[in-house]
Amino acid sequence: MKLTLPYGDSTTEIEVDDDRVQAYIEPAHFDKRDLKDLLRESLEDSYALSLEEFLKGKKSILLVVNDLTRPTPTAKVLEVLLPLLGDRELKFIIATGSHKPPGKPGLKTILGEGVYEAHKKEVYSHEAKDDVFLRYAGETSRGNSIYLNKMLWLVDGVININSVEPHYFAGFTGGRKSFLPGVSSYKTITKNHSFALEEGSQLCNLEGNPVNEDMEEAAALVPKPIFSFNLVLDADNDVAGVFAGGLRESFRAACEFTLTKYTFSLEEKADVVLAFVERPMSRDLYQTQKVIEPSKLALKEGGVLIFVSQCDGGVGPENYYALMSSSTNPHEILMSIQQKYKLGYHKAARLLEIATWADMYAVTDLEDHVLERVFMKPFSTAQEAVDTALKEKGPQAKIIIIKNALITIPQNKA
Known part of the structure; x- marks a missing residue:
């Protein structure tokens, strides 16, 4: 050979x-699909929660999006999503976790230049080490004190946009990772990631994985309702699947899809x-x-x-x-x-x-x-x-x- x-x-x-x-x-080879079609289909067949139901009675929305360390095509998702949000007040936060905040060029790349220019006064980057921007949300069963970005308390609802792929100690990226590590304090992230030294913290494993379970408990402490978009990308970073709806339900569905595409039987x-x-x-x-x-x-x-x-x-x-x-x-x-x-x-x-x-x-x-x-x-x-x-x-x-x-x-x- x-x-x-x-x-x-x-x-x-x-x-x-x-x-x-x-x-x-x-x-694996994926069939190439138009992202707009995938997004519309995901909203028509959402998991546990429809976007229409989520938006009822909400005047302000915080959109939690990935930084440039992830290949998530956030700008393309926003092109489809923002018109569906009507005239609601929108805020954006870049879920940097412990990473450095992106500069202005990075923000334009993440959100798209048009969205950034239209909303730049309401675009924020998470600062994990700045206590001024953090608020205590509760404690997990593993004793992790969860401090989250205060922006989560200032809106009626939260939409997160993420991508899902196998992760060597969290099981998978995506879903709950928008909140921990995404918008958590440095100490909260450190405590969570220390669980990566434990046996259950393995690739493609969620059940009995202390890192994942701590993340899921942290996400449950987010004070406002969440609607979630979880995207699965192929080897070319094109979107192969979109799963929308409740945070946990859409994330788990994306993980199942990922397993069928990213793994091979040995x-x-x-x-x-x-x-x-x-x-x-x-x-x-x-x-x-x-x-x-x-x-x-x-x-x-x-x-x-x-x-x-x-x-x-x-x-x-x-x-x-x-x-x-x-x-x-x-x-x-x-x-x-x-x-x-x-x-x-x-x-x-x-x-x-x-x-x-x-x-x-x-x-x-x-x-x-x-x-x-x-x-x-x-x-x-x-x-x-x-x-x-x-x-x-x-x-x-x-x-x-x-x-x-x-x-x-x-x-x-x-």
């Missing part, structure tokens, strides 16, 4: 004997897994971790996980790499993370955990010593890495090749 696969903005080639390839997995795990990381996740090691995480599900214990990611932007945040390289023993770093958790440490923990049961081979632009310090063996080409891994695992070893590992999720039949 000879394949040409992505490497940053270029490509790379590999060749593997057919009898060594257990599976070659590509992202008969048996492989000795070697080769995962290709596409833009934008291939820009640095920090983002690449999101792709490594699902790939490990296809790997046997003691196997070799090869990831191909240009990482032309480096390793990512300095504190992330400093933590990852703070000891020559991954178990020691994992213990330190458990004892002194800070926001973001869970990402390092997930990568380090793999190093305790598998070998990681890396094909990147990073210098060899940078990778070696974080328990990865560097290779200059994907072909070299594959040949070495198969030779090391023996003549009977098989390889699974995953083209876009971010949206191609292995699920073990057993």
Whole structure:
């Protein structure tokens, strides 16, 4: 089998004997549909709550939308949605979570220039560390004190627009994430994300997932009624499905749809897994971790996980790499993370955990010593890495090749 696969903005080639390839997995192909048609259909067949019912008696609406770290086509949704809201007073808040607020150009990109110019006096970005903009909403069963943006108390109703995809510790993005982390305080987000170190916090898992359950409890504390739009995107970031209605109901429906499109059934795990990381996740090691995480599900214990990611932007945040390289023993770093958790440490923990049961081979632009310090063996080409891994695992070893590992999720039949 000879394949040409992505490497940053270029490509790379590999060749593997057919009898060594257990599976070659590509992202699912979606039928291309017009977004306006999908939105209208979702409103005609909404989950638990119709938009007409939601809008009754409401004079003011807060629209909670994603920042630029998510590919949600908010501006296109607003083109269809805003005319349906009539002459109600509208406010907009960018659900940045712990991210930096976008500047004026970013706001125009998110909302669309026309919407931004028409409503710019009522466009706000969430500030997770500014207590002036926060209000206590209650406490979850896990002891997380929920502080939310005060804007939620200043309107009659809330509409959130989000996109749903598998997430390595929350189960899925979307839905309740508009509120936690979207418009929560930094301390609330930190507490929630600390649950990512617990066993149930896994990819595509909602039930028994402490991160998800804490998020859902937080969303239930939002003081005003919520109408939700949850979009599912394909590999090209085109909208493949829209699910509208009650927050929990539309989110769960979107998750079910996502499972049918983003996952593939795995008969048996492989000795070697080769995962290709596409833009934008291939820009640095920090983002690449999101792709490594699902790939490990296809790997046997003691196997070799090869990831191909240009990482032309480096390793990512300095504190992330400093933590990852703070000891020559991954178990020691994992213990330190458990004892002194800070926001973001869970990402390092997930990568380090793999190093305790598998070998990681890396094909990147990073210098060899940078990778070696974080328990990865560097290779200059994907072909070299594959040949070495198969030779090391023996003549009977098989390889699974995953083209876009971010949206191609292995699920073990057993």
